[in-house]
Amino acid sequence: MTTTSQPAAAVTALLDQARRDYAALTSQGLALDLTRGKPSLAQLDMAAELLQLPADRYRAADGTDCRNYGPPKKGLRELREIFAPVLQVPVEQLVAVGNSSLELMHDCLVHMLLSVVPGAERRWADQDVAFLAPVPGYDRHFALCERFGIEMIPVPMTADGPDMDIVEDLVRSHPKIKGIWCVPKYSNPDGACYSDETARRLATMETAAPDFRIFWDNAYPVHHLTEEEVEVADILTACTEAGHPDRTFVFGSTSKITMAGAGVAFFGSSPANVDWWISNAGIRSIGPDKVNQLRHALFLGDTDGLRAHMRRHRDILRPKFDTVRRIFARELEGSGLATWSDPKGGYFIALSVLKGCARDVVRLAKEAGIAVTPAGATYPYRSDPEDSVIRIGPTYPSLEELEQIAQGLTVCVRLAGYEKLAAEQN
Amino acid sequence: MTTTSQPAAAVTALLDQARRDYAALTSQGLALDLTRGKPSLAQLDMAAELLQLPADRYRAADGTDCRNYGPPKKGLRELREIFAPVLQVPVEQLVAVGNSSLELMHDCLVHMLLSVVPGAERRWADQDVAFLAPVPGYDRHFALCERFGIEMIPVPMTADGPDMDIVEDLVRSHPKIKGIWCVPKYSNPDGACYSDETARRLATMETAAPDFRIFWDNAYPVHHLTEEEVEVADILTACTEAGHPDRTFVFGSTSKITMAGAGVAFFGSSPANVDWWISNAGIRSIGPDKVNQLRHALFLGDTDGLRAHMRRHRDILRPKFDTVRRIFARELEGSGLATWSDPKGGYFIALSVLKGCARDVVRLAKEAGIAVTPAGATYPYRSDPEDSVIRIGPTYPSLEELEQIAQGLTVCVRLAGYEKLAAEQN
Numbered sequence: 001m002t003t004t005s006q007p008a009a010a011v012t013a014l015l016d017q018a019r020r021d022y023a024a025l026t027s028q029g030l031a032l033d034l035t036r037g038k039p040s041l042a043q044l045d046m047a048a049e050l051l052q053l054p055a056d057r058y059r060a061a062d063g064t065d066c067r068n069y070g071p072p073k074k075g076l077r078e079l080r081e082i083f084a085p086v087l088q089v090p091v092e093q094l095v096a097v098g099n100s101s102l103e104l105m106h107d108c109l110v111h112m113l114l115s116v117v118p119g120a121e122r123r124w125a126d127q128d129v130a131f132l133a134p135v136p137g138y139d140r141h142f143a144l145c146e147r148f149g150i151e152m153i154p155v156p157m158t159a160d161g162p163d164m165d166i167v168e169d170l171v172r173s174h175p176k177i178k179g180i181w182c183v184p185k186y187s188n189p190d191g192a193c194y195s196d197e198t199a200r201r202l203a204t205m206e207t208a209a210p211d212f213r214i215f216w217d218n219a220y221p222v223h224h225l226t227e228e229e230v231e232v233a234d235i236l237t238a239c240t241e242a243g244h245p246d247r248t249f250v251f252g253s254t255s256k257i258t259m260a261g262a263g264v265a266f267f268g269s270s271p272a273n274v275d276w277w278i279s280n281a282g283i284r285s286i287g288p289d290k291v292n293q294l295r296h297a298l299f300l301g302d303t304d305g306l307r308a309h310m311r312r313h314r315d316i317l318r319p320k321f322d323t324v325r326r327i328f329a330r331e332l333e334g335s336g337l338a339t340w341s342d343p344k345g346g347y348f349i350a351l352s353v354l355k356g357c358a359r360d361v362v363r364l365a366k367e368a369g370i371a372v373t374p375a376g377a378t379y380p381y382r383s384d385p386e387d388s389v390i391r392i393g394p395t396y397p398s399l400e401e402l403e404q405i406a407q408g409l410t411v412c413v414r415l416a417g418y419e420k421l422a423a424e425q426n
Numbered sequence: 427m428t429t430t431s432q433p434a435a436a437v438t439a440l441l442d443q444a445r446r447d448y449a450a451l452t453s454q455g456l457a458l459d460l461t462r463g464k465p466s467l468a469q470l471d472m473a474a475e476l477l478q479l480p481a482d483r484y485r486a487a488d489g490t491d492c493r494n495y496g497p498p499k500k501g502l503r504e505l506r507e508i509f510a511p512v513l514q515v516p517v518e519q520l521v522a523v524g525n526s527s528l529e530l531m532h533d534c535l536v537h538m539l540l541s542v543v544p545g546a547e548r549r550w551a552d553q554d555v556a557f558l559a560p561v562p563g564y565d566r567h568f569a570l571c572e573r574f575g576i577e578m579i580p581v582p583m584t585a586d587g588p589d590m591d592i593v594e595d596l597v598r599s600h601p602k603i604k605g606i607w608c609v610p611k612y613s614n615p616d617g618a619c620y621s622d623e624t625a626r627r628l629a630t631m632e633t634a635a636p637d638f639r640i641f642w643d644n645a646y647p648v649h650h651l652t653e654e655e656v657e658v659a660d661i662l663t664a665c666t667e668a669g670h671p672d673r674t675f676v677f678g679s680t681s682k683i684t685m686a687g688a689g690v691a692f693f694g695s696s697p698a699n700v701d702w703w704i705s706n707a708g709i710r711s712i713g714p715d716k717v718n719q720l721r722h723a724l725f726l727g728d729t730d731g732l733r734a735h736m737r738r739h740r741d742i743l744r745p746k747f748d749t750v751r752r753i754f755a756r757e758l759e760g761s762g763l764a765t766w767s768d769p770k771g772g773y774f775i776a777l778s779v780l781k782g783c784a785r786d787v788v789r790l791a792k793e794a795g796i797a798v799t800p801a802g803a804t805y806p807y808r809s810d811p812e813d814s815v816i817r818i819g820p821t822y823p824s825l826e827e828l829e830q831i832a833q834g835l836t837v838c839v840r841l842a843g844y845e846k847l848a849a850e851q852n
Contacts, residue, residue: 036495038494038495038496039494041491044484044491044493044494047493048482050717051479051480051481051482051483051484051717052478052479052481052482053477053478054477055477055478056474056477056478057477058470058477065467065470066687066688067470067473067685067686067687067688068464068465068470068685068686068687069462069464069681069686069687070464070687099714099715100711100712102710102711102712103710103711106709106710106711107710110536110540113540113551114536114539114540114551114574115573125539125540125551125552140709140712143709144709147541147706147709148540255495259493259494259717260493260494260495260712261492261493261494261495261496261712261713261714261715261716261717262492262493262715262716262717262718280573283532283566283569283570283573284528284529284532284533285526285528285529285532286526286528286566286686286687287687288525288687289525289687289688289715289718290687290688291476291477291685291687291688292688292715292718
């Protein structure tokens with residue numbers, strides 16, 4: 001955001017109006033929350049059938065008794081077949097396990113820290129390790145790095161993904177840079193989709209670290225908000241064709257498809273990486289919850305069933321995103337105080353306010369009873385150098401609540417913004 | 427086992443008979459498996475209701491929507507209340523998470539390797555770490571240590587638990603010894619139950635390592651095979667009273683209560699350890715599968731319901747253990763070739779054959795179509811120095827199969843045993 005120059009008197013008047021509006025806002029006694037990207041009750045209700053599945057079934061297609069210990073080590077094939085085309089991973093290289101892709105990313109880091117990943121000379125626990133963190137990004141990715149003492153190096157996002165000139169330069173020069181966080185489609189929080197060229201450059205770039213990994217967190221592969229269903233490049237194939245078959249770990253889950261807390265997660269990669277994963281995961285656990293995998297396979301049916309289910313999600317979510325954007329436009333367009341993203345999918349809108357104002361906006365909103373993700377959360381170490389980006393998660397509140405939230409937020413944006421402009425003019 | 431001295435002619439005759447019996451055994455073309463402690467289909471069927479639960483419910487007692495992300499961080503209170511008395515952990519100090527206690531043990535090791543556990547000066551990844559491994563013991567405990575390069579020091583089991591004279595001496599002298607594996611009740615594989623005195627000594631002993639941990643794997647707390655329901659000491663309270671409140675991690679799960687692959691696991695410890703656990707686990711995951719916890723709470727009802735359910739398991743399992751022991755007694759008693767345990771609970775019988783014969787017995791059984799847990803599996807690094815202990819898991823096969831398996835095994839024990847005796851006499 002750059003500041004629009006306005007006459008001092010105009011700013012004073014606008015600030016006075018914002019102060020009156022904020023006083024009115026706080027008098028409403030709101031208690032609203034848009035801190036996280038949680039599915040709404042209506043979305044969860046769409047998966048109500050899961051609560052009584054698998055009913056009288058307990059055998060997988062291959063005859064496996066899902067109730068007992070035992071194989072298949074990669075999880076139920078019928079579920080992996082549903083998600084293989086969606087995650088762009090061959091079914092033989094796709095593992096279904098656990099109920100959270102975040103857990104799988106954590107465990108991949110753990111296994112790399114404590115055992116030797118294909119291509120590595122030694123375990124990461126004995127080395128300085130750094131990751132590239134495209135910003136703004138997902139706070140839980142950054143929390144994983146911070147927890148393990150992995151240094152994060154921010155790289156700016158563009159509309160086509162991370163700035164690849166910077167990425168290529170960094171990974172070529174620094175052997176300690178061993179990974180990059182990527183949310184390739186409908187990125188958290190700005191909704192950006194990686195272009196084919198970005199994927200190609202990620203797959204082909206020269207890395208100083210022989211054990212470099214792309215953490216390809218395909219969190220929103222079928223989470224479209226418009227009729228245009230964006231496709232991103234097949235990164236595994238691109239890496240293989242570039243001679244770097246082991247470069248990418250693909251992650252996904254049903255968390256925002258069925259039930260956020262009771263879904264199934266997926267890990268996909270090269271055959272060597274999958275073998276490495278299974279050899280480590282097989283010591284941690286006798287096997288995943290296969291009953292939940294069967295439950296999901298029965299509920300979704302096939303990939304077409306999954307896509308149809310996601311269109312019903314879209315019908316619920318689209319009006320929510322539209323509501324927020326409509327109110328932002330009505331209240332802020334032309335003010336020079338903010339811009340906001342127009343995602344074609346995913347779970348978030350990125351709101352960018354005047355430099356130095358994001359923390360103030362979040363504080364003002366909180367004091368008015370609107371809980372927003374802390375400013376800075378989308379940056380490593382919770383530090384947005386511009387103090388500008390606020391992540392908006394419009395999925396959980398009702399349309400009526402979103403009207404209040406969006407309207408209230410714009411009041412806070414105006415108050416913080418005009419206070420800053422007024423201060424600069426004094 | 428000590429060898430009974432017998433006249434050479436008698437041994438030759440017994441060996442000839444064993445060879446004829448073994449030839450008859452192999453001619454049967456058996457294909458039977460008792461490698462692991464898996465619940466049988468009849469046991470799993472007892473939990474069939476779980477396959478259609480929670481039906482139309484999705485809210486926990488405190489109103490939590492179990493389908494979505496979010497708290498409670500310790501898992502559903504109503505489920506923790508059912509298991510708190512059974513695992514002897516105050517409900518506030520008991521966490522329900524995941525579907526496998528093995529995963530929780532793995533993750534405790536990971537968190538200690540990569541972050542600083544209460545009482546520690548630095549993370550374990552930068553130190554030489556050793557664990558005491560009471561033997562015979564659980565192969566998957568040993569696999570965890572081996573995977574992380576944690577040295578295992580065997581300590582012999584007694585009828586009252588590990589030999590505490592040896593344990594006390596080792597932990598007092600060696601700061602690198604930072605843990606001990608314990609299955610306190612109906613131990614895997616020998617069925618031993620820790621005496622109150624063993625627990626007291628574990629709680630009070632002086633350890634050179636300030637961050638020493640007892641991994642108290644209470645895998646079979648309600649898994650009784652007789653009318654006598656053995657109780658072991660409350661180790662958490664004992665440790666607290668001894669001034670070592672953070673010494674013990676308690677683990678448990680419903681794997682052998684409801685469904686082996688789709689249950690709920692538990693971690694219990696001191697408040698400081700529970701905080702430590704949650705701070706690490708909360709970075710790994712947004713939360714556990716609460717729907718499965720609700721499912722289990724609804725199915726079990728309360729602690730009495732759990733105990734009643736376990737009596738129905740006992741009714742299924744008791745005849746299986748009796749069958750194996752009856753056939754072992756009929757075929758082997760007085761032979762001097764083997765002894766076997768008489769567990770009052772749990773999942774295993776430990777069969778001890780003549781020194782140097784266990785591998786031969788397992789090989790002979792395999793060649794006759796009977797898959798048995800590899801000899802040595804109950805020792806660190808899969809190496810039984812006596813080559814004597816074989817773990818028998820009688821829970822999964824039917825009674826008819828167990829008759830064949832036990833009978834067949836005794837033939838292999840006789841063949842391997844008399845071959846050894848004959849060789850010694852030559």
